Amino acid sequence: MPELIAKSALAGHAPVTRLQTTLAEGSAAPITSVAPYPGRMDRVNAALAPLGLAFPAPNGQTRQGAARLIWTGRDQAFLIGAPAPDGLADHAALTDQTDGWAILTLTGPVAEATLMRPVPLDLRLGAFPPLRTVRAPLNHMQAILTRTAPDAFEIMVFRSMARTAWGELTEALEVLAARAQTA
Amino acid sequence: MRLTCPLCGERDRREFYYYGSEDYLNRPAPDAAPQAWDDYLHNRDNPAGVxxxxxxxxxxxxxxxxxxxxxxxxxxxxxxxxxxxxxxxx
Amino acid sequence: MRYSGLKVITEGLFGNKGWKPAWRDPAPKAEYDAIIIGGGGHGLSTAYYLAKNHGLTNIAVLEKGYLGSGNIGRNTTIVRANYFLQGNSEFYSHSMKLWEGLEIDLNYNVMHSQRGLINLFHSDGQRDAFVRRGNSMINQGDDAILLDREGVREMLPYLDFEQTRFPIYGGLYHPRGGTARHDAVAWGYARAADKRGVDLIQNCEVTGVDIENGRVTGVQTTRGAIKARKVGIVVAGRSSQVAAMAGMRLPIESHILQAFVTEGLKPVIDHVVSFGMGHFYISQSDKGGLVFGGDLDFYASYASRGNLPMVEHVMEAGMTLMPMIGRAKVLRSWGGIMDMSPDGSPIIDKTHVDGLFIDCGWNYGGFKAVPASGWCMAHLMATGESHPVAARFKLNRFATGHILDEEGTGSQHNLH
Amino acid sequence: MRLAGKGLIDRSTPVTFTFDGRSYQGYRGDTLASALLANDVRLVGRSFKYHRPRGILTAGSEEPNAMVEILEGNQQTPNVRATVQEVFDGLQARSQNRFPSLKFDLLGINNLAAPFLSAGFYYKTFMWPRPFWEKLYEPLIRRAAGLGSLSGRHDEAQYEKAWAFCDLLVIGSGPAGLMAAWTAAQAGADVILAEEDARMGGRLVSDNLRVDGQPGADWVEALLDDLKAMPNVRLMPRTTVTGAYDDGTYGALERVGLHRAPAPHLPRECFWRIVAGQTVLAAGALERPIAFPDNDRPGIMLASALRSYLHRYGVVPGNRITLIANNDAARATARDLMAAGVKVVAILDTRPDATALEDCPVYLNAQITGTAGHLGLTAITFRHAGGTATLETDCLAMSGGWNPTVHLTCHMNGRPLWREDIAAFIPAEGAVPRLTPAGACNGTFSTAGAFRDGLAAAHTALAALGRPAPDMALPMAEDAPYTITPFWQTPGVEGRQWLDFANDVTTKDVKLSAQENFRSVEHMKRYTTQGMAPDQGKNSNVAALAVLADATGRGIPQTGTTTFRPPFVPTSIAAMGAGGRGAGFAPQRFLTSDQASRDRGAPMIEAGLWYRPSYFPKPGEKTWLEACNREVTMVRESVGVSDVSTLGKIDIQGRDAARFLDLVYTNTFSTLPVGRVRYGLMLREDGHVLDDGTTARLAEHRYLMTTTTAAAGLVMRHLDFVHQAFCADWDVRFLSVTEAWAQFAIAGPRARDLLATLLGAAPDLPFMGVTDVSLGSTPARLFRISFSGEEGYELAVPTRYGEALFRDLVARAETMGGGPYGMEALNVLRIEKGFITHAEIHGRTTAFDIGMEKMVSAKKDCIGKAAAARPGMIGPDREQLVGLRASSAMTAGAHLFTPGDKVHRETDQGYITSVCWSPTLSAHLALAFVKDGRARHGTRIRVVDHLRKIDVLAEITDPVFHDKEGAKLRA
Structure with a gap:
């Protein structure tokens, strides 16, 4: 059995830059869904402590070094960048999600404006500060959206929809560039 | 129309799927009378108001x-x- | 006064001064043989057929607003008889036959136009479902033709056959399907009923239903009490409220359906086109406006107005299917209140109160049903028996599991 | 005619455009209307019904007459208001609704037939003979109706949709709007100022007004410079707020690229969704015409429009101008024109008691009784306090007073209120939550009043936002009271007096409607089509109401008003549907094997947003059926590989996972051993089948559920509901892993051999077993399940390895005489085996219907169990799943009849759901639902498909055709 070759969701898509803003494929591994069982949050947090993480509040994340735990929905967060610590599985359902998501990054001065085409959310800095993570639609797709810096976002969509997400964000960026050029 | 999700905050109506009256929460006992199941599944107050x-x-x-x-x-x-x-x- | 082309010309020559009121404005009498609550399409046609088919003329239609102020005046005007299930197909077939003679019968041009309706399909599975439906239509004596992709292209060359998200495999063509001028249907029935002696009473809201010993005796209204031994509730959109006056809790949830019309355009769409995958249907009115709509707003509402998510969805559906309409501009949108039933089919039945009848639950298919609904409701009110073509529209069918669910989406009111 | 030195246009940038093929010059800053008037073009359109010659009435988006087609490449945009369209170099405009030319329009004959075309005439005729309606009358009407034309070609231009959020949305940038925006901006609020016009300022840039001693336009420029410098202010010119929706949501249409030549990726329009904490509506007011005989000739315009053309564009549309008005404000028109050196012939004031101040003849108690001029106004005849007179005039300015622009306040069912003193409707208080009207749209017509109103509205909004209001000085401006005496129509004259110009509705039509008892305002509107034209009655509704009130002897408040509905201005489908064209309508989902399948020439078909290979053609195969037959035989005889990753996969964990599955499935999963898989049937609560699939028990407290492709999302939502509604405290958690795993079916008698080469050893897995395996260092999961009826496995790997594994499996299969198979073969295989899909479980199917009633466990409750027991859900009257076998082709969708019966609805016995040619059994097979079908095995039934001309006999059989005992599965 030869080794199987891994392929990322957007392999072959070179970054796109318009108005100093770049759309690129990102990466994050491993991704483990952590879903605490009812009444076991204390023990979940105890198990997470060695990583320096705690279960995040809704729309938030906790991070320590390369490891982060981002809130992804009701009773659920994704542990990214570190394997699940021992003992966590006793108190939370753990599910490998590493391959389930395509990751896109959008960085630059018009990142916010670009996303406010397909995302029906108030992404103004005051309302959506860095390290905020939300579940939200990207047009007709479900997405996990994180502001990683004032001018940078990470967008996770179902892996099979990566090309649609890429196409829609590219179009939004192109349109903004054309608007800027003719303003 | 905007709904404030207790977890996610205020969001546009397009993010939500609608089911129907909260009657659907009051599932009758398995052996309840047919009338109870009929009311549960079909019949509605359907108020013009709250x-x-x-x-x-x-x-x-x-x-x-x-x-x-x-x-x-x-x-x-x-x-x-x-x-x-x-x-x-x- | 009889309407005719000659009459239009002679009146025109004399300054149009001779036209008479289309209907009277009678004061309500103290008692009628029968009362219809609701002066919409179904109520007016019920009154008309009670008078015409059953000889009942001492009857009144009570309307809380103006005649035709409900969904008869707020719809996308589509007329079709293309149902799959027994119970529905014979009813709509009957309605189609009545439509086809309606102008002559009413002496009113309702502009019923059989320009043909095409239901597009986008997969083998959908094709099979439409074939199943088309065969039902033919078994019932109605018409249906299966079009392949090229057949659709020939009739609707403006569709996007190359890029659309859901490729067009073909369509079920229903040549007798079409449209009619919605307001004219209400006015035509109103005028014809009035002519047969029916009292059409506007601005008369029913506030109570009088019941004695399990039998209806009349109604309370904003214009006083009116007695009657037979009362028909025909108030789709408000069925739950009126039925509640008689102690009933209906299997109905009220939902908003938006529709849209564009500015007038020279003819581009000759048929009624229905795009099931995107919940989008469109036709072009004789005035030139594109009349189109989509799905419900999907939340229970009595507000007669909708919200943007469905507006945008409908427009996006139009753009993926027929991007040639992109530059047409939407002039007006509106929302009607739909009686949504748990299986998508209507109710024409007796109630637990003697002499009290109900006609409701038309979901968003009530317009085309106007003639047969009135015909069958009149039959029921006059004879006490269901008309054979409406025999399955029973109130208790949900309790017994005799469901008439064309879509197969189950007992969730807004999914039909 | 253009006046030197007047106007705000950019005279340094002349532009050339065409109208009806003729070339004209204008300046940047001109609208098409101002540029045409500057070139003395007065005739620009034809009316809808009578094809009357029409000119330009207004200077805004409410224009009912001057609508043109804009040509652009192979596209054309119909019904564009010349009063809104800005000119640019290369703009091509064309008049519409005329043939053969604007000056000579054949359908102008309609005008002569007008007595026979009165309101509602078509309801009274064209009924006989019946077939003539569709064949003759209707086609004639249709051809004559309509205004502009679409190109008929796909609109492939760029459009855009976007979101914006703000604390305060200010709609309109006249004095009230600017004051509100400025105040809120000073308070630190995030402000969006949306203005329909290309230039902000409202009447401040269209009238001769002074603010703080400066010309209005200069004051506006200075303020805009300040606003532009503020990071919390967003100015949105060319943006019309089109609709008010719930909870502070507004739709708005921005004209992004319509005022310039097209550029790549530059959207023509952007449809905004603006979410505002508070809103100030400062939409101004619309001047209204006056009805008098032949008041629709080119050259008859609104007085305020004349002032706009004068002050904004330096254009006067005539040489000898007359004014008719019923209010003081309009008389500034005459004064401004005279100040600019334009000849004003006379002022006609309809009021008997008005004063004469201007330096020109002023007639009081004046009423126009007629006008002359075929393609443009040449003269008017009128009566006045002192007699009658005729004046030669080529331009008549009229003002019937002002209607506050209340439209948006009606979008949420608010009904405006009649204010007698200004003879107009104003917004009802609280008509739109969190919206405060200010200025003219609220009935405050003076400039100073608008500033005051704007400030007050900002204070209201800021208070609601919890922000302190800054101290702001009110600018100094005119503060004249608004005095008006309503005058709607000239009484007691013959001749048609137009109300709704665009729809050709006259006062006679309204009176006729009342005469025929269409007395409700809604009846009148619908009967006459008053207010249903492109301007939606903006110019005419109030006057029509007054005429109706007069005809019925009621007052205006009692008569009521019709409802304004969104959009405020006609809004293109392409803008509101931006992104929907082509594939943008729904996300596309691609398998990891997608490219590999396409490389092999497989046509892809759409399934639940996914694209799946239909079949894999081999050289020499001419039809899909040849490929399909080969693939079926390949699976039956050797081994086939198919990507089944689209099936929904749900990871279910927790101590109550088993209990949870027992609740949602009809059958029992708590008894399933670890390492085994079981088929499960799931019902909706109403007792019909929701979905089916296999569920594996991976560990004591962990299951992996499989759903069908189509129902994956539905099932997830259903599980979430059952869990959160009925057992939120149970120890169970679940999550979709559909996307995390790529999964491939390996089916056929040589499946085990293939796996042996892959895994190094043949898998030792019982039928319906599951185990973890490794592919090199890649962890994988192997199921022994089959949807084909052969010995079958499904191998799942993390998605990133999917493509590699698919290519590898296919290569291995091919060395064994196998290969990939697609959806067509998959379908044949499952029909041969009698396995159902959503063709059979179509939403009306019960467990009883498909012969699975025994799978509804008697020992426990489950979702749907109670409802499934209703009498209508079971019994011989129901159509039951059977197999059909025939020697000639059957079709899905055919209906079934007992041989000898008449073919009719009433004798209908059922229908076919799935068909195939079975290469395995050399027979045509079908799955079907037949009344009491299980009792009819072995009997014959007639298959009738009228649509495809099929009429054959088939034998009713058990639905399982192939390997009934399942020996192959368990091999």
């Missing part, structure tokens, strides 16, 4: 919500998570 109905935060956190709202004015009066309601668990 109602309580079920919404699902489909594009968000996957919470099922009970929304108290007015069917005439579209005012949203309250939103609570189905799972968090008192005595909600079977």
């Amino acid at each position: 109602t309580r109905d079920l919404w699902y935060h489909d594009m968000g956190c996957s919470s099922w919500l009970v929304v108290t709202r007015n069917t005439v004015t579209h005012d949203i009066l309250a939103v609570e998570a189905v799972a968090d309601r008192k005595g909600g668990a079977a």
